Amino acid sequence: MDLVLSVFSQIDSAFMFFIVTGAVAGLFVGAIPGLSVTMATALLVSITFTWSVKNALAVILGVYVSGVYAGAVSAILINIPGAPSSVVTTLDGYPMARRGEAALALWAATFHSFIGTVFGLLVLMFVARPVTSFALTFSAMDYFLLALFGLTTIGTLTAKNYIKGGICALLGLLLSMIGIDPFSGGLRLTFGWFDLQGGIPLIAALIGLFGFSEVLDQVARGTMNAIAAEAGKMRYSFKEMARFLPLSLRSSLIGVFIGALPGAGGPVASIIAYDSARKSVKNPSRPFGEGAVEGVIASEAANNACIGGALIPMLTLAVPGDAVTAVILAAFYVHGLQPGPLLFVRTPELFSIVLAGGFAASIAMLILGMTVVPRLSKIVLVPKRILMPLVTVLCVVGTYAVNSSMFDVGLMFCFGLVGFLMRRRGYPAAPLVLGLVLGEMMDSNLRRAVNMALAGDNFFLSLFGRPTTVVLSLLVILSVLSAVPGVKERAFGLFSRRSGSGNC
Amino acid sequence: MNTSPWAANIWHSLFFLFLAALFGWQGMLSHDGGDWALSPALFPLLLSGGLALLAFALLLQGLRRLGSDRHAPSATAEDVSTGRVSLIFVLCIAYALLLPWAGFFPATALFLALFSLSIGERRLWPILLMSLLSPAAIFAIFRHGLKVLLP
Numbered sequence: 001m002d003l004v005l006s007v008f009s010q011i012d013s014a015f016m017f018f019i020v021t022g023a024v025a026g027l028f029v030g031a032i033p034g035l036s037v038t039m040a041t042a043l044l045v046s047i048t049f050t051w052s053v054k055n056a057l058a059v060i061l062g063v064y065v066s067g068v069y070a071g072a073v074s075a076i077l078i079n080i081p082g083a084p085s086s087v088v089t090t091l092d093g094y095p096m097a098r099r100g101e102a103a104l105a106l107w108a109a110t111f112h113s114f115i116g117t118v119f120g121l122l123v124l125m126f127v128a129r130p131v132t133s134f135a136l137t138f139s140a141m142d143y144f145l146l147a148l149f150g151l152t153t154i155g156t157l158t159a160k161n162y163i164k165g166g167i168c169a170l171l172g173l174l175l176s177m178i179g180i181d182p183f184s185g186g187l188r189l190t191f192g193w194f195d196l197q198g199g200i201p202l203i204a205a206l207i208g209l210f211g212f213s214e215v216l217d218q219v220a221r222g223t224m225n226a227i228a229a230e231a232g233k234m235r236y237s238f239k240e241m242a243r244f245l246p247l248s249l250r251s252s253l254i255g256v257f258i259g260a261l262p263g264a265g266g267p268v269a270s271i272i273a274y275d276s277a278r279k280s281v282k283n284p285s286r287p288f289g290e291g292a293v294e295g296v297i298a299s300e301a302a303n304n305a306c307i308g309g310a311l312i313p314m315l316t317l318a319v320p321g322d323a324v325t326a327v328i329l330a331a332f333y334v335h336g337l338q339p340g341p342l343l344f345v346r347t348p349e350l351f352s353i354v355l356a357g358g359f360a361a362s363i364a365m366l367i368l369g370m371t372v373v374p375r376l377s378k379i380v381l382v383p384k385r386i387l388m389p390l391v392t393v394l395c396v397v398g399t400y401a402v403n404s405s406m407f408d409v410g411l412m413f414c415f416g417l418v419g420f421l422m423r424r425r426g427y428p429a430a431p432l433v434l435g436l437v438l439g440e441m442m443d444s445n446l447r448r449a450v451n452m453a454l455a456g457d458n459f460f461l462s463l464f465g466r467p468t469t470v471v472l473s474l475l476v477i478l479s480v481l482s483a484v485p486g487v488k489e490r491a492f493g494l495f496s497r498r499s500g501s502g503n504c
Numbered sequence: 505m506n507t508s509p510w511a512a513n514i515w516h517s518l519f520f521l522f523l524a525a526l527f528g529w530q531g532m533l534s535h536d537g538g539d540w541a542l543s544p545a546l547f548p549l550l551l552s553g554g555l556a557l558l559a560f561a562l563l564l565q566g567l568r569r570l571g572s573d574r575h576a577p578s579a580t581a582e583d584v585s586t587g588r589v590s591l592i593f594v595l596c597i598a599y600a601l602l603l604p605w606a607g608f609f610p611a612t613a614l615f616l617a618l619f620s621l622s623i624g625e626r627r628l629w630p631i632l633l634m635s636l637l638s639p640a641a642i643f644a645i646f647r648h649g650l651k652v653l654l655p
Contacts, residue, residue, distance in 0.1 A: 163562045167520055170555045174527050174548065181534070181544035188534035188544045189527060212596075219623055220589045386634055389619035392596060393612055396603075397642060401652045409600050409655065417593060425516065443547040450541040 010356035018055050022062020023364035030070025030082045032398060037067035038323040045331045053335045054353050061357035064324050066365045068307060069113040072300050076105045077379050078391055080211035084437045085266025085303040087430050088274045092295030099291050102377040108293050109300045110369030112248045116301035117362040119252035120308020125355055132316045135260045141449035141463055145472035147438040150268040152479040153275040154431045162483035164427050172435020175200045195407045204399045204408040205436055208415025209429040211395045215388045216420040247277055248301040255302035259309020266303035267437050273302030315339050513566035520559035528552035591622055603655040612639040
């Protein structure tokens with residue numbers, strides 16, 4: 001109760017002003033591909049270092065919460081995810097926009113992002129320490145298997161032919177290996193090309209595969225009318241909110257747990273939550289991948305719940321859960337604060353400020369999502385003859401903004417062409433992008449795990465002997481097997497025969 | 505002539521086998537001669553092997569179903585304008601080349617006008633409005649508002 005009162009006592013008019021300012025900035029930064037929340041918070045650390053801790057954290061948390069949500073806005077409206085964690089949102093969000101349900105998709109994303117954020121913060125508030133303890137038990141092999149599970153899931157989810165989904169995921173992983181090896185510092189897979197030494201820029205690939213390929217696809221179709229005849233209305237009753245609440249909370253739980261694992265983050269959380277929704281929702285509004293609102297809800301609730309999750313190890317152990325919390329950690333140090341186990345003893349008010357900032361920012365995000373974002377949904381009514389050239393220029397500007405490199409822009413166009421050809425031949429882009437995101441994490445953790453296992457007495461037991469590892473390995477195997485045609489049917493047949501004989 | 509879409513998958517699988525060999529060869533080159541468990545070649549080689557395996561599976565799938573099923577496995581069957589796509593792609597590459605040389609505002613204005621003309625916009629005022637106002641708006645928002653460098 002004291003903690004709740006302490007959180008409320010932090011909120012005043014100045015605090016709210018900085019929260020709202022940050023939330024507005026986060027909305028635009030998050031919605032524009034190429035401008036990342038990490039970049040915005042890093043800029044804010046340098047701007048706010050002379051401010052009071054409370055005001056600095058207010059504006060940073062405003063950007064963080066609103067920015068993570070805003071990635072869904074461009075994902076739904078123009079099929080360009082504002083951030084990798086919104087890639088999964090495009091799977092159903094954009095088909096909804098094309099069906100004239102952009103406003104509904106945006107409202108679902110807004111409301112369930114709010115639920116996800118609040119859920120994550122409540123977990124942070126009440127069970128931060130047990131969650132941290134459990135997250136710390138994850139070994140290098142567990143991280144590898146977790147990412148592998150995410151990839152096998154997305155590979156089989158997004159492609160009608162599971163082999164093609166797997167090929168895309170492997171290509172993404174191979175592309176992520178290009179550049180400097182973080183262990184040895186040596187070059188690999190650069191084909192002697194100097195510009196590839198820095199690796200494949202993720203944002204260029206993301207914008208190319210989703211944004212520019214969409215432009216080429218629309219041009220190829222030749223229909224230059226608007227994306228949809230209508231943007232739709234915010235028809236989302238309390239009854240529907242209540243109906244989707246269990247799915248939203250389930251996805252948030254996945255998000256908060258994945259968020260608490262350092263390095264895993266929003267992309268993995270949204271894939272796993274999406275897969276869980278696909279398996280648990282018996283009668284979706286439409287088939288998943290064709291405009292099911294449940295897909296948008298699962299992805300958005302999970303990636304926003306990651307915020308609370310990522311803050312848990314940052315505040316309790318000074319280990320950032322993702323890139324943004326790493327920047328926030330830097331902000332703490334700049335202000336002379338020491339997060340970690342002693343945080344609750346030395347500066348307990350800091351914990352309250354972070355919680356108050358998170359809750360206030362989630363309310364600001366909800367209000368902005370209900371007032372500003374519906375106006376943005378009108379973008380789907382703009383004729384493509386006007387919209388597509390503008391989207392192309394935004395693709396160029398967004399790509400260039402990251403590294404100020406024209407090579408990245410050229411690469412973005414190449415990825416766009418590849419993405420267009422992939423669409424035409426039934427190869428999904430989402431596994432390729434997520435392979436690019438997760439490749440480095442998988443590589444480093446696999447090598448670390450193999451090394452540690454080699455040093456142990458029993459290689460196999462050292463690698464797979466822990467309960468978490470066994471569970472994750474089984475999940476990966478089941479995920480792969482469930483994609484193989486016939487396996488699922490045979491398994492069901494086996495069980496039904498057994499139950500049948502039992503009845504006799 | 506109506507060819508089976510599975511035949512396309514056979515060609516794709518050969519392309520992916522080539523990619524697997526290419527990445528595998530490059531991966532081998534990155535091996536530093538030390539312990540394989542720590543080698544930068546370990547993961548790329550595993551991935552190349554996985555890619556080769558899946559490409560082979562795609563090949564077998566295509567060969568098994570070739571002739572027996574004439575429905576596309578997942579590719580879209582609708583007609584597409586390859587000429588228009590090629591034109592737009594070339595226009596985009598020309599825009600990227602022109603940007604550092606001509607500067608953001610003139611290159612973008614010209615690109616927007618040519619792009620919208622080539623996809624069927626014939627009304628003069630929307631073209632003028634878009635090609636003149638939007639580069640200015642983007643410049644103001646990104647360069648001055650968000651302090652982001654523009655090409």
